[in-house]
Amino acid sequence: MEMKSVTRSLRILEAVAQHQPVTVGELTRLFGLPKSTVQRTLVTLNEAGWLRANRKDTTRWEIGARVLAVRPAALQGSSLFAAAREPMIRLRDTLNETIHLSVPDALQCMVVVDRVDCTHAVRTFYAIGDTSPLHATATGRAILAHLPKADVDELVERGLESFSEATPTDPARLRAELDRLRADGYSVNRNQYRPDVCAVAAAILDEGGTPLAAVAVSMPDSRYEAERLPEIGRLVADTAKEIAARRAGA
Amino acid sequence: MEMKSVTRSLRILEAVAQHQPVTVGELTRLFGLPKSTVQRTLVTLNEAGWLRANRKDTTRWEIGARVLAVRPAALQGSSLFAAAREPMIRLRDTLNETIHLSVPDALQCMVVVDRVDCTHAVRTFYAIGDTSPLHATATGRAILAHLPKADVDELVERGLESFSEATPTDPARLRAELDRLRADGYSVNRNQYRPDVCAVAAAILDEGGTPLAAVAVSMPDSRYEAERLPEIGRLVADTAKEIAARRAGA
DNA sequence: TTCACCCGTGCCACAATGTGGAACGCCGTG
DNA sequence: CACGGCGTTCCACATTGTGGCACGGGTGAA
Numbered sequence: 001m002e003m004k005s006v007t008r009s010l011r012i013l014e015a016v017a018q019h020q021p022v023t024v025g026e027l028t029r030l031f032g033l034p035k036s037t038v039q040r041t042l043v044t045l046n047e048a049g050w051l052r053a054n055r056k057d058t059t060r061w062e063i064g065a066r067v068l069a070v071r072p073a074a075l076q077g078s079s080l081f082a083a084a085r086e087p088m089i090r091l092r093d094t095l096n097e098t099i100h101l102s103v104p105d106a107l108q109c110m111v112v113v114d115r116v117d118c119t120h121a122v123r124t125f126y127a128i129g130d131t132s133p134l135h136a137t138a139t140g141r142a143i144l145a146h147l148p149k150a151d152v153d154e155l156v157e158r159g160l161e162s163f164s165e166a167t168p169t170d171p172a173r174l175r176a177e178l179d180r181l182r183a184d185g186y187s188v189n190r191n192q193y194r195p196d197v198c199a200v201a202a203a204i205l206d207e208g209g210t211p212l213a214a215v216a217v218s219m220p221d222s223r224y225e226a227e228r229l230p231e232i233g234r235l236v237a238d239t240a241k242e243i244a245a246r247r248a249g250a
Numbered sequence: 251m252e253m254k255s256v257t258r259s260l261r262i263l264e265a266v267a268q269h270q271p272v273t274v275g276e277l278t279r280l281f282g283l284p285k286s287t288v289q290r291t292l293v294t295l296n297e298a299g300w301l302r303a304n305r306k307d308t309t310r311w312e313i314g315a316r317v318l319a320v321r322p323a324a325l326q327g328s329s330l331f332a333a334a335r336e337p338m339i340r341l342r343d344t345l346n347e348t349i350h351l352s353v354p355d356a357l358q359c360m361v362v363v364d365r366v367d368c369t370h371a372v373r374t375f376y377a378i379g380d381t382s383p384l385h386a387t388a389t390g391r392a393i394l395a396h397l398p399k400a401d402v403d404e405l406v407e408r409g410l411e412s413f414s415e416a417t418p419t420d421p422a423r424l425r426a427e428l429d430r431l432r433a434d435g436y437s438v439n440r441n442q443y444r445p446d447v448c449a450v451a452a453a454i455l456d457e458g459g460t461p462l463a464a465v466a467v468s469m470p471d472s473r474y475e476a477e478r479l480p481e482i483g484r485l486v487a488d489t490a491k492e493i494a495a496r497r498a499g500a
Numbered sequence: 501t502t503c504a505c506c507c508g509t510g511c512c513a514c515a516a517t518g519t520g521g522a523a524c525g526c527c528g529t530g
Numbered sequence: 531c532a533c534g535g536c537g538t539t540c541c542a543c544a545t546t547g548t549g550g551c552a553c554g555g556g557t558g559a560a
Contacts, residue, residue: 004516005255005547006255006259006294006295006518007297010298013320014320017321017326018319020323020326023508025506034548036548036549036550036551037549040548041253044256045256047257048256048257048261052355055356055357064322065322065359065363068321068362068379069267069268069378070313071313071317071318071378071379072312072313072315072317073312073313076270076377082366085339085366086339089336105302111315116335117332128318129315129318129319129321131315254545254547255547256547273536273537274538275537284519284521286519286520286538287519289538309536
Protein backbone atom coordinates (compact mmCIF):
# COMPACT_ATOMS: atom_id res chain seq x y z
CA MET A 1 0.00 0.00 0.00
CA GLU A 2 1.22 3.35 -0.83
CA MET A 3 -0.57 6.63 -0.36
CA LYS A 4 2.71 8.45 -0.29
CA SER A 5 1.08 11.85 0.10
CA VAL A 6 -0.92 10.73 3.11
CA THR A 7 2.04 9.13 4.84
CA ARG A 8 4.15 12.18 4.20
CA SER A 9 1.45 14.53 5.42
CA LEU A 10 1.20 12.66 8.70
CA ARG A 11 4.97 12.75 9.12
CA ILE A 12 4.89 16.47 8.55
CA LEU A 13 2.06 16.80 11.04
CA GLU A 14 4.10 14.96 13.64
CA ALA A 15 7.10 17.13 12.90
CA VAL A 16 5.02 20.26 13.35
CA ALA A 17 3.89 18.93 16.73
CA GLN A 18 7.50 18.47 17.79
CA HIS A 19 8.83 21.77 16.51
CA GLN A 20 5.86 24.11 16.69
CA PRO A 21 5.68 26.91 15.90
CA VAL A 22 7.63 26.00 12.76
CA THR A 23 8.18 27.53 9.31
CA VAL A 24 8.01 25.98 5.86
CA GLY A 25 11.76 26.37 5.45
CA GLU A 26 12.59 24.55 8.67
CA LEU A 27 10.45 21.63 7.58
CA THR A 28 11.97 21.45 4.09
CA ARG A 29 15.41 21.22 5.67
CA LEU A 30 14.21 18.61 8.16
CA PHE A 31 12.76 16.35 5.48
CA GLY A 32 14.87 17.31 2.48
CA LEU A 33 11.71 17.83 0.45
CA PRO A 34 10.96 20.55 -2.11
CA LYS A 35 9.54 23.70 -0.63
CA SER A 36 6.41 23.58 -2.72
CA THR A 37 5.61 20.06 -1.59
CA VAL A 38 5.87 20.96 2.07
CA GLN A 39 3.97 24.18 1.53
CA ARG A 40 1.11 22.43 -0.22
CA THR A 41 0.92 19.85 2.54
CA LEU A 42 0.77 22.49 5.25
CA VAL A 43 -2.00 24.37 3.49
CA THR A 44 -3.97 21.17 3.10
CA LEU A 45 -3.55 20.22 6.76
CA ASN A 46 -4.60 23.73 7.68
CA GLU A 47 -7.75 23.55 5.59
CA ALA A 48 -8.58 20.25 7.22
CA GLY A 49 -8.35 22.02 10.59
CA TRP A 50 -5.36 20.09 11.87
CA LEU A 51 -2.91 22.97 11.63
CA ARG A 52 -3.22 26.68 12.06
CA ALA A 53 -0.98 29.69 11.49
CA ASN A 54 0.58 31.17 14.61
CA ARG A 55 -1.21 34.38 15.46
CA LYS A 56 1.90 36.39 16.13
CA ASP A 57 3.98 35.11 13.21
CA THR A 58 1.61 33.94 10.52
CA THR A 59 4.37 32.16 8.61
CA ARG A 60 4.80 29.75 11.50
CA TRP A 61 2.57 26.73 11.89
CA GLU A 62 1.16 25.06 14.97
CA ILE A 63 -1.08 22.12 15.73
CA GLY A 64 -4.73 23.05 15.63
CA ALA A 65 -7.37 21.87 18.03
CA ARG A 66 -9.00 19.36 15.74
CA VAL A 67 -6.59 16.74 17.00
CA LEU A 68 -8.07 16.75 20.48
CA ALA A 69 -11.26 15.12 19.28
CA VAL A 70 -9.22 12.20 17.96
CA ARG A 71 -8.32 9.97 20.90
CA PRO A 72 -7.88 6.28 21.57
CA ALA A 73 -11.06 4.53 22.66
CA ALA A 74 -9.71 4.02 26.18
CA LEU A 75 -9.81 7.79 26.69
CA GLN A 76 -13.06 8.56 24.88
CA GLY A 77 -15.79 9.88 27.09
CA SER A 78 -12.85 10.10 29.45
CA SER A 79 -14.34 7.54 31.80
CA LEU A 80 -10.91 6.10 32.53
CA PHE A 81 -9.11 9.39 32.31
CA ALA A 82 -11.48 11.23 34.63
CA ALA A 83 -11.72 8.33 37.05
CA ALA A 84 -7.95 8.15 37.33
CA ARG A 85 -7.30 11.76 38.04
CA GLU A 86 -8.09 12.13 41.71
CA PRO A 87 -6.68 8.81 42.87
CA MET A 88 -3.48 9.69 41.02
CA ILE A 89 -3.21 13.04 42.75
CA ARG A 90 -3.80 11.40 46.11
CA LEU A 91 -1.08 8.83 45.43
CA ARG A 92 1.30 11.61 44.43
CA ASP A 93 0.46 13.48 47.63
CA THR A 94 1.16 10.37 49.70
CA LEU A 95 4.51 9.51 48.12
CA ASN A 96 5.56 12.76 46.45
CA GLU A 97 6.74 10.91 43.37
CA THR A 98 5.60 11.31 39.77
CA ILE A 99 2.56 9.22 38.84
CA HIS A 100 1.92 8.02 35.29
CA LEU A 101 -1.17 6.59 33.66
CA SER A 102 -0.36 4.45 30.61
CA VAL A 103 -2.42 2.44 28.13
CA PRO A 104 -1.21 -0.41 25.91
CA ASP A 105 -1.22 0.21 22.17
CA ALA A 106 -1.94 -2.98 20.24
CA LEU A 107 0.58 -5.02 22.25
CA GLN A 108 3.28 -2.92 20.61
CA CYS A 109 4.03 -0.47 23.35
CA MET A 110 2.73 1.38 26.38
CA VAL A 111 1.77 5.02 25.91
CA VAL A 112 1.77 7.63 28.67
CA VAL A 113 -1.65 9.29 28.66
CA ASP A 114 -1.55 11.27 31.88
CA ARG A 115 0.92 12.41 34.48
CA VAL A 116 0.94 14.01 37.92
CA ASP A 117 4.31 15.46 38.89
CA CYS A 118 6.10 15.32 42.22
CA THR A 119 7.81 18.35 43.70
CA HIS A 120 11.37 17.01 43.92
CA ALA A 121 13.99 18.92 41.95
CA VAL A 122 15.12 15.58 40.53
CA ARG A 123 12.24 13.76 38.90
CA THR A 124 11.67 11.28 36.15
CA PHE A 125 10.36 12.73 32.93
CA TYR A 126 8.01 11.21 30.41
CA ALA A 127 5.83 13.39 28.23
CA ILE A 128 2.23 12.54 27.42
CA GLY A 129 2.34 10.46 24.24
CA ASP A 130 5.74 8.90 25.01
CA THR A 131 5.96 5.18 24.39
CA SER A 132 7.86 2.36 26.07
CA PRO A 133 8.21 -1.41 25.51
CA LEU A 134 5.87 -3.79 27.29
CA HIS A 135 8.40 -6.28 28.60
CA ALA A 136 10.90 -3.79 29.98
CA THR A 137 8.64 -1.58 32.06
CA ALA A 138 6.54 -1.89 35.19
CA THR A 139 3.38 -0.65 33.48
CA GLY A 140 3.88 -2.95 30.50
CA ARG A 141 4.29 -6.05 32.64
CA ALA A 142 1.34 -5.07 34.82
CA ILE A 143 -0.74 -5.24 31.63
CA LEU A 144 0.93 -8.41 30.32
CA ALA A 145 0.26 -10.27 33.54
CA HIS A 146 -3.48 -9.94 32.93
CA LEU A 147 -3.49 -10.94 29.28
CA PRO A 148 -3.99 -14.47 27.90
CA LYS A 149 -0.83 -16.57 27.66
CA ALA A 150 -1.09 -16.50 23.85
CA ASP A 151 -0.47 -12.76 23.91
CA VAL A 152 2.65 -13.17 26.00
CA ASP A 153 3.84 -15.86 23.59
CA GLU A 154 3.26 -13.50 20.69
CA LEU A 155 5.31 -10.84 22.38
CA VAL A 156 8.11 -13.25 23.20
CA GLU A 157 8.21 -14.44 19.59
CA ARG A 158 8.66 -10.90 18.38
CA GLY A 159 11.79 -10.84 20.53
CA LEU A 160 12.60 -9.14 23.83
CA GLU A 161 14.79 -6.20 22.98
CA SER A 162 17.44 -5.17 25.49
CA PHE A 163 17.61 -1.57 26.68
CA SER A 164 19.99 -1.91 29.64
CA GLU A 165 21.80 -4.60 31.58
CA ALA A 166 18.73 -5.08 33.73
CA THR A 167 16.24 -5.63 30.88
CA PRO A 168 14.57 -9.06 31.20
CA THR A 169 15.40 -10.49 27.77
CA ASP A 170 15.01 -14.11 28.81
CA PRO A 171 11.45 -15.38 28.20
CA ALA A 172 11.60 -17.67 31.24
CA ARG A 173 12.65 -14.82 33.49
CA LEU A 174 9.90 -12.62 32.08
CA ARG A 175 7.26 -15.29 32.65
CA ALA A 176 8.49 -15.89 36.21
CA GLU A 177 8.29 -12.18 36.86
CA LEU A 178 4.73 -12.10 35.53
CA ASP A 179 3.77 -14.96 37.86
CA ARG A 180 5.28 -13.14 40.80
CA LEU A 181 3.48 -9.90 40.09
CA ARG A 182 0.15 -11.67 39.64
CA ALA A 183 0.60 -12.90 43.20
CA ASP A 184 1.83 -9.59 44.62
CA GLY A 185 -0.52 -7.32 42.70
CA TYR A 186 2.18 -4.92 41.54
CA SER A 187 5.17 -4.91 39.20
CA VAL A 188 8.60 -3.38 39.66
CA ASN A 189 11.06 -1.98 37.16
CA ARG A 190 14.53 -1.08 38.39
CA ASN A 191 16.61 0.49 35.61
CA GLN A 192 15.30 -2.04 33.10
CA TYR A 193 14.40 0.41 30.39
CA ARG A 194 15.89 3.82 31.03
CA PRO A 195 18.95 3.85 33.25
CA ASP A 196 18.31 5.44 36.63
CA VAL A 197 14.53 5.20 36.26
CA CYS A 198 12.57 2.90 38.59
CA ALA A 199 8.84 2.34 38.75
CA VAL A 200 6.18 0.40 40.63
CA ALA A 201 2.96 -0.25 38.71
CA ALA A 202 -0.42 -1.97 38.90
CA ALA A 203 -3.02 -2.74 36.25
CA ILE A 204 -6.48 -1.20 36.02
CA LEU A 205 -8.93 -3.92 34.99
CA ASP A 206 -12.39 -3.69 33.51
CA GLU A 207 -15.35 -5.70 34.80
CA GLY A 208 -14.29 -8.72 32.78
CA GLY A 209 -10.72 -8.69 34.05
CA THR A 210 -9.24 -7.23 30.86
CA PRO A 211 -6.42 -4.77 31.58
CA LEU A 212 -7.24 -1.28 30.30
CA ALA A 213 -4.35 0.72 31.65
CA ALA A 214 -1.72 0.84 34.36
CA VAL A 215 -0.80 3.35 37.05
CA ALA A 216 2.82 3.71 38.02
CA VAL A 217 4.90 5.48 40.61
CA SER A 218 8.08 6.55 38.91
CA MET A 219 11.28 7.71 40.61
CA PRO A 220 15.01 8.08 40.08
CA ASP A 221 17.13 5.19 41.31
CA SER A 222 18.54 7.42 44.04
CA ARG A 223 15.18 7.48 45.81
CA TYR A 224 14.41 3.81 45.30
CA GLU A 225 14.28 1.97 48.64
CA ALA A 226 13.81 -1.79 48.40
CA GLU A 227 12.50 -2.06 51.95
CA ARG A 228 9.59 0.26 51.16
CA LEU A 229 8.55 -1.87 48.19
CA PRO A 230 5.68 -3.78 49.88
CA GLU A 231 4.24 -0.52 51.20
CA ILE A 232 4.51 1.31 47.86
CA GLY A 233 3.28 -1.73 45.97
CA ARG A 234 0.18 -1.92 48.11
CA LEU A 235 -0.52 1.80 47.67
CA VAL A 236 -0.22 1.52 43.88
CA ALA A 237 -2.37 -1.59 43.73
CA ASP A 238 -5.03 0.09 45.88
CA THR A 239 -4.97 3.14 43.63
CA ALA A 240 -5.46 0.94 40.56
CA LYS A 241 -8.39 -0.78 42.20
CA GLU A 242 -9.95 2.52 43.18
CA ILE A 243 -9.66 3.83 39.62
CA ALA A 244 -11.27 0.67 38.29
CA ALA A 245 -14.12 1.01 40.76
CA ARG A 246 -14.72 4.67 39.95
CA ARG A 247 -14.66 3.96 36.23
CA ALA A 248 -17.21 1.19 36.62
CA GLY A 249 -19.42 3.44 38.69
CA ALA A 250 -19.44 6.26 36.14
CA MET B 251 -4.82 23.46 -3.10
CA GLU B 252 -6.09 20.03 -3.33
CA MET B 253 -4.50 16.93 -1.83
CA LYS B 254 -7.79 15.13 -1.99
CA SER B 255 -6.35 11.91 -0.61
CA VAL B 256 -4.92 13.66 2.43
CA THR B 257 -8.11 15.54 3.19
CA ARG B 258 -10.13 12.39 2.84
CA SER B 259 -7.75 10.39 5.00
CA LEU B 260 -8.08 12.90 7.81
CA ARG B 261 -11.86 12.84 7.52
CA ILE B 262 -11.77 9.09 7.78
CA LEU B 263 -9.46 9.32 10.77
CA GLU B 264 -11.91 11.64 12.49
CA ALA B 265 -14.76 9.30 11.67
CA VAL B 266 -12.86 6.39 13.16
CA ALA B 267 -12.38 8.42 16.32
CA GLN B 268 -16.11 9.02 16.57
CA HIS B 269 -17.24 5.50 15.78
CA GLN B 270 -14.42 3.31 17.00
CA PRO B 271 -14.14 0.41 16.88
CA VAL B 272 -15.45 0.60 13.31
CA THR B 273 -15.36 -1.63 10.22
CA VAL B 274 -14.51 -0.82 6.63
CA GLY B 275 -18.12 -1.37 5.61
CA GLU B 276 -19.51 1.08 8.16
CA LEU B 277 -17.15 3.75 6.91
CA THR B 278 -17.99 3.17 3.25
CA ARG B 279 -21.65 3.65 4.09
CA LEU B 280 -20.89 6.73 6.14
CA PHE B 281 -18.94 8.43 3.35
CA GLY B 282 -20.48 6.80 0.29
CA LEU B 283 -16.98 5.96 -0.95
CA PRO B 284 -15.83 2.78 -2.71
CA LYS B 285 -14.77 0.04 -0.34
CA SER B 286 -11.31 -0.20 -1.85
CA THR B 287 -10.67 3.49 -1.31
CA VAL B 288 -11.61 3.35 2.35
CA GLN B 289 -9.70 0.12 2.85
CA ARG B 290 -6.54 1.52 1.31
CA THR B 291 -6.80 4.61 3.47
CA LEU B 292 -7.23 2.60 6.66
CA VAL B 293 -4.20 0.44 5.88
CA THR B 294 -2.13 3.53 5.19
CA LEU B 295 -3.20 5.21 8.43
CA ASN B 296 -2.43 1.98 10.26
CA GLU B 297 1.06 1.78 8.79
CA ALA B 298 1.65 5.36 9.84
CA GLY B 299 0.76 4.34 13.40
CA TRP B 300 -2.39 6.42 13.66
CA LEU B 301 -4.79 3.52 13.58
CA ARG B 302 -4.69 -0.03 14.86
CA ALA B 303 -6.83 -3.11 14.52
CA ASN B 304 -9.01 -3.94 17.52
CA ARG B 305 -7.51 -6.85 19.41
CA LYS B 306 -10.75 -8.73 19.84
CA ASP B 307 -12.18 -8.15 16.37
CA THR B 308 -9.30 -7.54 13.99
CA THR B 309 -11.59 -6.24 11.26
CA ARG B 310 -12.51 -3.29 13.42
CA TRP B 311 -10.33 -0.20 13.58
CA GLU B 312 -9.48 2.11 16.47
CA ILE B 313 -7.39 5.18 16.99
CA GLY B 314 -3.77 4.32 17.80
CA ALA B 315 -1.60 6.01 20.36
CA ARG B 316 0.48 8.03 17.91
CA VAL B 317 -2.10 10.77 18.11
CA LEU B 318 -1.32 11.55 21.73
CA ALA B 319 2.08 12.96 20.85
CA VAL B 320 0.41 15.49 18.55
CA ARG B 321 -1.03 18.26 20.70
CA PRO B 322 -1.52 22.01 20.45
CA ALA B 323 1.40 24.03 21.76
CA ALA B 324 -0.65 25.28 24.70
CA LEU B 325 -0.74 21.73 26.03
CA GLN B 326 2.80 20.66 25.15
CA GLY B 327 4.95 19.96 28.17
CA SER B 328 1.54 20.22 29.80
CA SER B 329 2.53 23.32 31.77
CA LEU B 330 -0.93 24.78 31.39
CA PHE B 331 -2.68 21.46 31.58
CA ALA B 332 -0.90 20.30 34.72
CA ALA B 333 -1.15 23.69 36.39
CA ALA B 334 -4.89 23.81 35.81
CA ARG B 335 -5.72 20.44 37.20
CA GLU B 336 -5.73 20.94 40.95
CA PRO B 337 -7.30 24.40 40.99
CA MET B 338 -10.05 23.01 38.76
CA ILE B 339 -10.73 20.15 41.14
CA ARG B 340 -10.85 22.55 44.06
CA LEU B 341 -13.33 24.78 42.23
CA ARG B 342 -15.48 21.74 41.46
CA ASP B 343 -15.37 20.71 45.12
CA THR B 344 -16.45 24.19 46.20
CA LEU B 345 -19.38 24.54 43.78
CA ASN B 346 -20.09 20.95 42.75
CA GLU B 347 -20.57 21.99 39.13
CA THR B 348 -18.69 20.79 36.07
CA ILE B 349 -15.50 22.73 35.34
CA HIS B 350 -14.10 23.11 31.82
CA LEU B 351 -10.71 24.22 30.56
CA SER B 352 -10.83 25.57 27.01
CA VAL B 353 -8.27 27.03 24.62
CA PRO B 354 -8.95 29.25 21.60
CA ASP B 355 -8.14 27.82 18.18
CA ALA B 356 -7.01 30.51 15.79
CA LEU B 357 -9.89 32.84 16.66
CA GLN B 358 -12.19 30.31 15.04
CA CYS B 359 -13.54 28.52 18.05
CA MET B 360 -12.94 27.46 21.63
CA VAL B 361 -11.93 23.85 22.24
CA VAL B 362 -12.53 21.96 25.48
CA VAL B 363 -9.21 20.47 26.57
CA ASP B 364 -10.03 19.27 30.07
CA ARG B 365 -13.00 18.67 32.27
CA VAL B 366 -13.79 17.92 35.91
CA ASP B 367 -17.29 16.61 36.48
CA CYS B 368 -19.73 17.44 39.22
CA THR B 369 -21.75 14.79 41.00
CA HIS B 370 -25.27 16.00 40.15
CA ALA B 371 -27.44 13.60 38.19
CA VAL B 372 -28.20 16.46 35.80
CA ARG B 373 -25.01 17.96 34.44
CA THR B 374 -23.84 19.77 31.35
CA PHE B 375 -21.91 17.66 28.91
CA TYR B 376 -19.06 18.65 26.66
CA ALA B 377 -16.47 16.11 25.57
CA ILE B 378 -12.80 16.87 25.35
CA GLY B 379 -12.20 18.17 21.84
CA ASP B 380 -15.65 19.72 21.47
CA THR B 381 -15.71 23.19 19.97
CA SER B 382 -17.89 26.23 20.50
CA PRO B 383 -18.07 29.75 19.01
CA LEU B 384 -16.12 32.58 20.62
CA HIS B 385 -18.86 35.21 20.73
CA ALA B 386 -21.63 32.99 22.12
CA THR B 387 -19.87 31.40 25.08
CA ALA B 388 -18.50 32.52 28.42
CA THR B 389 -15.04 31.05 27.74
CA GLY B 390 -14.88 32.57 24.26
CA ARG B 391 -15.70 36.06 25.48
CA ALA B 392 -13.29 35.74 28.41
CA ILE B 393 -10.57 35.23 25.78
CA LEU B 394 -11.88 37.95 23.43
CA ALA B 395 -11.90 40.54 26.19
CA HIS B 396 -8.12 40.22 26.48
CA LEU B 397 -7.33 40.34 22.77
CA PRO B 398 -6.53 43.49 20.73
CA LYS B 399 -9.55 45.34 19.34
CA ALA B 400 -8.49 44.40 15.80
CA ASP B 401 -9.13 40.75 16.62
CA VAL B 402 -12.62 41.51 17.86
CA ASP B 403 -13.25 43.52 14.67
CA GLU B 404 -12.10 40.55 12.60
CA LEU B 405 -14.49 38.28 14.41
CA VAL B 406 -17.38 40.71 14.04
CA GLU B 407 -16.69 41.03 10.30
CA ARG B 408 -16.90 37.29 9.90
CA GLY B 409 -20.42 37.58 11.30
CA LEU B 410 -21.94 36.68 14.66
CA GLU B 411 -23.92 33.54 14.09
CA SER B 412 -27.05 33.01 16.16
CA PHE B 413 -27.50 29.78 18.12
CA SER B 414 -30.45 30.69 20.34
CA GLU B 415 -32.62 33.69 21.16
CA ALA B 416 -30.06 34.79 23.72
CA THR B 417 -27.00 34.74 21.42
CA PRO B 418 -25.42 38.22 21.25
CA THR B 419 -25.47 38.77 17.49
CA ASP B 420 -25.31 42.56 17.71
CA PRO B 421 -21.67 43.80 17.58
CA ALA B 422 -22.44 46.72 19.89
CA ARG B 423 -23.97 44.41 22.48
CA LEU B 424 -21.00 42.06 22.24
CA ARG B 425 -18.53 44.91 22.71
CA ALA B 426 -20.48 46.27 25.67
CA GLU B 427 -20.46 42.80 27.21
CA LEU B 428 -16.69 42.58 26.72
CA ASP B 429 -16.22 45.94 28.45
CA ARG B 430 -18.35 44.80 31.36
CA LEU B 431 -16.46 41.58 31.81
CA ARG B 432 -13.09 43.32 31.66
CA ALA B 433 -14.27 45.33 34.66
CA ASP B 434 -15.80 42.38 36.52
CA GLY B 435 -13.13 39.81 35.73
CA TYR B 436 -15.55 37.12 34.63
CA SER B 437 -17.95 36.44 31.79
CA VAL B 438 -21.42 34.92 31.87
CA ASN B 439 -23.33 32.89 29.33
CA ARG B 440 -26.96 32.16 29.98
CA ASN B 441 -28.45 29.92 27.27
CA GLN B 442 -26.60 31.84 24.57
CA TYR B 443 -25.17 28.87 22.76
CA ARG B 444 -26.81 25.65 23.86
CA PRO B 445 -30.27 26.03 25.34
CA ASP B 446 -30.39 25.29 29.06
CA VAL B 447 -26.60 25.57 29.44
CA CYS B 448 -25.17 28.41 31.51
CA ALA B 449 -21.54 29.15 32.31
CA VAL B 450 -19.32 31.57 34.19
CA ALA B 451 -15.75 31.89 32.88
CA ALA B 452 -12.47 33.73 33.36
CA ALA B 453 -9.35 33.96 31.21
CA ILE B 454 -5.93 32.55 32.08
CA LEU B 455 -3.29 35.05 30.97
CA ASP B 456 0.41 34.60 30.33
CA GLU B 457 3.06 36.96 31.71
CA GLY B 458 2.48 39.41 28.84
CA GLY B 459 -1.28 39.53 29.33
CA THR B 460 -2.07 37.31 26.34
CA PRO B 461 -5.00 34.98 27.01
CA LEU B 462 -3.98 31.33 26.79
CA ALA B 463 -7.11 29.58 27.95
CA ALA B 464 -10.25 30.00 29.99
CA VAL B 465 -11.77 28.14 32.94
CA ALA B 466 -15.50 27.88 33.18
CA VAL B 467 -18.11 26.68 35.64
CA SER B 468 -20.88 25.13 33.61
CA MET B 469 -24.37 24.26 34.83
CA PRO B 470 -27.91 23.65 33.64
CA ASP B 471 -30.21 26.65 33.66
CA SER B 472 -32.21 25.05 36.48
CA ARG B 473 -29.30 25.55 38.89
CA TYR B 474 -28.38 29.03 37.70
CA GLU B 475 -28.95 31.59 40.46
CA ALA B 476 -28.40 35.20 39.45
CA GLU B 477 -27.85 36.35 43.03
CA ARG B 478 -24.86 34.02 43.43
CA LEU B 479 -23.20 35.45 40.32
CA PRO B 480 -20.76 37.80 42.08
CA GLU B 481 -19.63 35.00 44.40
CA ILE B 482 -19.22 32.42 41.61
CA GLY B 483 -17.57 35.00 39.35
CA ARG B 484 -15.00 35.79 42.01
CA LEU B 485 -14.27 32.11 42.60
CA VAL B 486 -13.77 31.48 38.88
CA ALA B 487 -11.59 34.56 38.45
CA ASP B 488 -9.46 33.52 41.43
CA THR B 489 -9.08 30.03 40.00
CA ALA B 490 -7.91 31.47 36.67
CA LYS B 491 -5.37 33.64 38.46
CA GLU B 492 -4.11 30.72 40.47
CA ILE B 493 -3.65 28.59 37.34
CA ALA B 494 -1.76 31.43 35.66
CA ALA B 495 0.51 31.78 38.69
CA ARG B 496 1.21 28.03 38.90
CA ARG B 497 1.95 27.87 35.19
CA ALA B 498 4.40 30.75 35.43
CA GLY B 499 6.09 29.11 38.39
CA ALA B 500 6.59 25.78 36.57
C1' DT C 501 21.11 53.45 -1.72
C1' DT C 502 22.21 49.09 -3.90
C1' DC C 503 23.01 44.41 -4.10
C1' DA C 504 22.74 39.73 -2.67
C1' DC C 505 20.42 36.49 -0.14
C1' DC C 506 16.76 33.85 1.81
C1' DC C 507 12.16 33.81 2.89
C1' DG C 508 7.16 32.24 1.76
C1' DT C 509 4.27 31.83 -2.15
C1' DG C 510 2.34 30.74 -6.88
C1' DC C 511 2.60 28.41 -11.36
C1' DC C 512 2.28 24.54 -14.60
C1' DA C 513 3.79 20.53 -17.70
C1' DC C 514 4.63 15.94 -16.65
C1' DA C 515 4.06 11.34 -15.03
C1' DA C 516 3.69 9.07 -10.88
C1' DT C 517 0.07 8.16 -8.00
C1' DG C 518 -4.31 7.23 -6.15
C1' DT C 519 -8.79 5.66 -7.92
C1' DG C 520 -12.74 2.47 -7.95
C1' DG C 521 -15.12 -1.14 -10.50
C1' DA C 522 -14.82 -5.90 -10.59
C1' DA C 523 -13.72 -10.27 -8.75
C1' DC C 524 -12.14 -13.40 -4.95
C1' DG C 525 -12.55 -16.12 -0.70
C1' DC C 526 -14.80 -16.44 3.52
C1' DC C 527 -18.49 -16.83 6.76
C1' DG C 528 -23.20 -17.11 8.75
C1' DT C 529 -27.95 -17.47 7.33
C1' DG C 530 -32.34 -18.61 5.07
C1' DC D 531 -26.92 -25.45 -1.01
C1' DA D 532 -27.32 -20.84 -2.58
C1' DC D 533 -27.39 -16.42 -1.17
C1' DG D 534 -25.94 -11.96 0.64
C1' DG D 535 -22.64 -9.41 2.94
C1' DC D 536 -18.22 -9.15 4.70
C1' DG D 537 -13.02 -7.75 4.21
C1' DT D 538 -9.56 -8.01 0.84
C1' DT D 539 -6.95 -7.87 -3.68
C1' DC D 540 -6.03 -6.53 -8.37
C1' DC D 541 -5.12 -3.45 -12.27
C1' DA D 542 -5.84 -0.17 -16.38
C1' DC D 543 -6.88 4.51 -16.46
C1' DA D 544 -6.53 9.46 -15.87
C1' DT D 545 -6.83 12.24 -12.09
C1' DT D 546 -3.80 14.00 -8.87
C1' DG D 547 0.19 15.36 -6.63
C1' DT D 548 4.92 16.59 -7.91
C1' DG D 549 8.87 19.77 -7.87
C1' DG D 550 11.71 22.84 -10.68
C1' DC D 551 11.32 27.51 -11.51
C1' DA D 552 10.20 32.28 -10.95
C1' DC D 553 8.10 36.18 -8.39
C1' DG D 554 7.90 39.70 -4.66
C1' DG D 555 9.06 41.17 -0.25
C1' DG D 556 12.06 41.66 3.74
C1' DT D 557 16.70 41.96 5.68
C1' DG D 558 21.51 42.81 6.31
C1' DA D 559 26.01 44.08 4.44
C1' DA D 560 28.63 46.98 1.42
